[in-house]
Amino acid sequence: MGRTTSSAQDEIDKEQQYVDRVYERLGGMVERAAAVGQEGRQRGLLDYTGEIKEDDYRSLFERDVLVDHAVRRLAVLDAQREGLVFGRLDQREGVVRYVGRIGVRDEEQEPLVLDWRAPAASVFYQATPVRPQGVIRRRVLRCLGQRVTGVEDDLLDPDAAPEDLVVVGDGALMAALTAARGQQMRDIVATIQQEQDLIIRAPSFGATLIGGGPGTGKTVVALHRAAYLLYTERRRISGGGVLVVGPSSVFMSYIERVLPSLGEHEATLRSLGELVDGVAATRRDSSAAAAVKGSLRMRRVLGRAVRDGAPGTPQEFRIYAGGLIRRLDARALDRVRIDVLRRGAQRNRGRAEATRTLLAALWSQGPSGRSRSEFDDEVENSAAFGAFLDAWWPMLSPSVVFGWLADPDRLGSYAKGTLSPAEVSTLLASWDGAKEPSIEDVPLLDEIDSLLGEVPRTGPEREPWDDFGDVPELKSAFDRQVRPEHSVRNDGYAHVLVDEAQDLSPMQWRMVGRRGRHGSWTIVGDPAQSSWPDAPEATSALDAALGRRERRQFTLHTNYRNSAEIFAVAGRVIRQEFPTLELPNAVRTTGISPTHVAAEESSLPSSVGAAVRGLLAEVAGTVGVIVATHRVEQAGDWLDGLDDERVSVVTALASKGLEYDGVVVVEPAEIVAESTTGIRTLYVVLTRATQRLITVGAEGVWSG
Structure with a gap:
C-alpha cells in the first residue's frame, strides 16, 4: 500500500480546520444557553405587591426549570475549552467520525462530534488490529486549548486502507504515558484501552469491583465509569446523586478536575474525613489508635455510650399528683431510660416513649382517685414535668456523645469486656488535647448519629421559598450554583464510587454503606496495597455494606x-x-x-x-x-x-x-x-x- 509524502504538520493543519469549526459551533451553543438562562430569570421577576399569586408561582416554576437547564448546560460547555475534540475514526466506505468530550451537532443537527460515551463512539476504544470493527485508522488529536499540536495514529486495518492514507506517530498511548505529570490527575478519555473500556461500559446495577496492581489506571477508569453512567442513566443517577469517596483531601484535590473535564459537574467528591456534615478532618491517628477505632468492636462501645445518661441530668424527680407525692430516684430513672432504649427506640426519637414510661412508673405508685388518662394529662401538662423532661432526656448531637468518650471513667465503663485496658489507654491518648476529630474519628461520629436518630421536627413546615431581600423567591438551580450547599446526602446516593477501598476500616465501611444503601456501587482497590491490618474483618464489613447486590469483578493487568x-x-x-x-x-x-x-x-x-x-x-x-x-x-x-x-x-x-x-x-x-x-x-x-x-x-x- 502506498503512502503520501504529506507531513505531520499538513495533517495537523487539516485537523485544525475541523476543530475550529467545532469551537465556532460551541460558541453558538454557549450563547443560546446563556439566552435561555436570561429568559428564565426574566420570568422570575415579579411585580411584588406583598403576596404571591397563582400566576407568580407559575412564573417562578418556569424560571426554575429554565435557569436550572441553562446553568447545567453552561457549566458543561464552559468546561470544554480544553481539548474538546480528541479522536477521529476513519472507517470503511469513507465514513469519518470525530469523537470528543461532549456531543456537538451542526445547524442541521448532524453530528460534528460524538460524545465519547455514546454507543457509536465505543468502537474508538474497542477496535483492535485483531478485530478492527470497520475502523481503518484511529487518530488521537493532541491539543493545547483550542489549538491542535499533534496527531498520533493507529493503523488497525492495513488491507482496507486507501493508497493516500497518512499514518503519523508511534501511537497515542505511549505519547500519553511519557507526558509530564501536573498537580492534578488528567483524564484518559483519548487513550482508554479495550480492557478499561469494558469496565467503563459495564452494567450499572449491583456492584462493580475493579482490581489491579499499581499504575493500572483503576482510579481514572472508575471516574470515567461514573461519567459514563451519568450520561447513559442520567435520570436515575443524576436524580439520586453520585458520591465519590477517596482516602484524603490531598487525593480528592488531585482527582477533582477529571469529571468536569468529561462534561460532568454533578458528582459529590468527599474524602473519608469529610463524610459527616460539618466535619473536615485531615489529622490521622497513630496506627495503634486507628486499629482500635476502625474495629467493629467500637459498635458495642458506642452503643453503650448512646444509652448512657447525659452528664448533669437530674437524679430524682418529685411531683404532687393524684393526691400523692410521687418520686422516682436515680435507679428508677435509669431503669426507665434503659427499658425505653432496649425496646429499640433511638435516643432522639424516644422521648415520647420515655414520657409514657415515666407516667406509667408514677401511676404505679398509688391510687389517684381519677382515671389513668386524667392522671396522665395532669402530670404531662405540669410545668415541673416539662422542665424535668427537658433536662433528663435532652436531644443529643453526635459531637456531644463523642465528647463523653474522652472521660476515662465513662470510656472505661463503655469498653468493659470489649476493649483491653491498653486499648482504652490508646484511645484516651488519641483524644487528649485534640481540638478537632481525626479522620478515624469521623466514622465514630457517624455511627453515633445513626444510633441517636434524627431530632424530630417541631414547629411549622418550612415555606417553599427563601427570604431573599424583601421578596420571597423559590430556590432555583441558579441559586444553588451561586450559593452551593456543601452537604452530604445521608438518605443515600444513586451511585457510590469508593477508591483505595482496600484501606477502609470496618467502621468506615459502615459509614460509606449508609450513603449507598439503595444505590449501585463501583469499588476500586488492590489488597496488596492495603494499610488495614485485619483483612477478614474489613471484608465482612464490605459484604454487609453491599448486601445481596450482584457483583462483577474486573482486574486490570497492565501497569501504565x-x-x-x-x-x-x-x-x-x-x-x-x-x-x-x-x-x-x-x-x-x-x-x-x-x-x-x-x-x-x-x-x-x-x-x-x-x-x-x-x-x-x-x-x-x-x-x-x-x-x-x-x-x-x-x-x-x-x-x-x-x-x-x-x-x-x-x-x-x-x-x-x-x-x-x-x-x-x-x-x-x-x-x-x-x-x-x-x-x-x-x-x-x-x-x-x-x-x-x-x-x-x-x-x-x-x-x-
Whole structure:
C-alpha cells in the first residue's frame, strides 16, 4: 500500500480546520444557553405587591426549570475549552467520525462530534488490529486549548486502507504515558484501552469491583465509569446523586478536575474525613489508635455510650399528683431510660416513649382517685414535668456523645469486656488535647448519629421559598450554583464510587454503606496495597455494606504508570510478603534504574536536597518527596530555599493514589516501621514514580 509524502504538520493543519469549526459551533451553543438562562430569570421577576399569586408561582416554576437547564448546560460547555475534540475514526466506505468530550451537532443537527460515551463512539476504544470493527485508522488529536499540536495514529486495518492514507506517530498511548505529570490527575478519555473500556461500559446495577496492581489506571477508569453512567442513566443517577469517596483531601484535590473535564459537574467528591456534615478532618491517628477505632468492636462501645445518661441530668424527680407525692430516684430513672432504649427506640426519637414510661412508673405508685388518662394529662401538662423532661432526656448531637468518650471513667465503663485496658489507654491518648476529630474519628461520629436518630421536627413546615431581600423567591438551580450547599446526602446516593477501598476500616465501611444503601456501587482497590491490618474483618464489613447486590469483578493487568525499571524494584519489595502475587505488566521502559543514596541522619538534609534538585533538572513534571509522618515538617525545612511549585512533601499514607514524574523516598525503613502493614505501605510509595525514583537513607532489608 502506498503512502503520501504529506507531513505531520499538513495533517495537523487539516485537523485544525475541523476543530475550529467545532469551537465556532460551541460558541453558538454557549450563547443560546446563556439566552435561555436570561429568559428564565426574566420570568422570575415579579411585580411584588406583598403576596404571591397563582400566576407568580407559575412564573417562578418556569424560571426554575429554565435557569436550572441553562446553568447545567453552561457549566458543561464552559468546561470544554480544553481539548474538546480528541479522536477521529476513519472507517470503511469513507465514513469519518470525530469523537470528543461532549456531543456537538451542526445547524442541521448532524453530528460534528460524538460524545465519547455514546454507543457509536465505543468502537474508538474497542477496535483492535485483531478485530478492527470497520475502523481503518484511529487518530488521537493532541491539543493545547483550542489549538491542535499533534496527531498520533493507529493503523488497525492495513488491507482496507486507501493508497493516500497518512499514518503519523508511534501511537497515542505511549505519547500519553511519557507526558509530564501536573498537580492534578488528567483524564484518559483519548487513550482508554479495550480492557478499561469494558469496565467503563459495564452494567450499572449491583456492584462493580475493579482490581489491579499499581499504575493500572483503576482510579481514572472508575471516574470515567461514573461519567459514563451519568450520561447513559442520567435520570436515575443524576436524580439520586453520585458520591465519590477517596482516602484524603490531598487525593480528592488531585482527582477533582477529571469529571468536569468529561462534561460532568454533578458528582459529590468527599474524602473519608469529610463524610459527616460539618466535619473536615485531615489529622490521622497513630496506627495503634486507628486499629482500635476502625474495629467493629467500637459498635458495642458506642452503643453503650448512646444509652448512657447525659452528664448533669437530674437524679430524682418529685411531683404532687393524684393526691400523692410521687418520686422516682436515680435507679428508677435509669431503669426507665434503659427499658425505653432496649425496646429499640433511638435516643432522639424516644422521648415520647420515655414520657409514657415515666407516667406509667408514677401511676404505679398509688391510687389517684381519677382515671389513668386524667392522671396522665395532669402530670404531662405540669410545668415541673416539662422542665424535668427537658433536662433528663435532652436531644443529643453526635459531637456531644463523642465528647463523653474522652472521660476515662465513662470510656472505661463503655469498653468493659470489649476493649483491653491498653486499648482504652490508646484511645484516651488519641483524644487528649485534640481540638478537632481525626479522620478515624469521623466514622465514630457517624455511627453515633445513626444510633441517636434524627431530632424530630417541631414547629411549622418550612415555606417553599427563601427570604431573599424583601421578596420571597423559590430556590432555583441558579441559586444553588451561586450559593452551593456543601452537604452530604445521608438518605443515600444513586451511585457510590469508593477508591483505595482496600484501606477502609470496618467502621468506615459502615459509614460509606449508609450513603449507598439503595444505590449501585463501583469499588476500586488492590489488597496488596492495603494499610488495614485485619483483612477478614474489613471484608465482612464490605459484604454487609453491599448486601445481596450482584457483583462483577474486573482486574486490570497492565501497569501504565511506572517504568519497568521502577516497578521491578517495587515488585521485589512486595514479594517479600506475597511471594506468589501476580503483578501487572509494566509496558514502558526508560533505560534508567532507580538509585539509592546512602545517608546518615546528619547528611539527610543535603542528600535529600541534592536528590530533589537533580530530579527537577531531569523531569518536566512534578516531584514528590515521601517521608514517614514524623518527618513532614523536617523535610519541608530541608527544601525551604527551593522555590519550585512542582515539589510536594507528603506522608506515605497521603501519597496513596497520587503520582509524580520523580519521587524521592526518605528513609524507607521508617515508612515500613511506622505502618501496621509495613512492606505493603512501602510498595505503594515506590510505585508513585513514573519516570525517576531515588531512595535516600540507611540500607535495609526493605529493598529485598
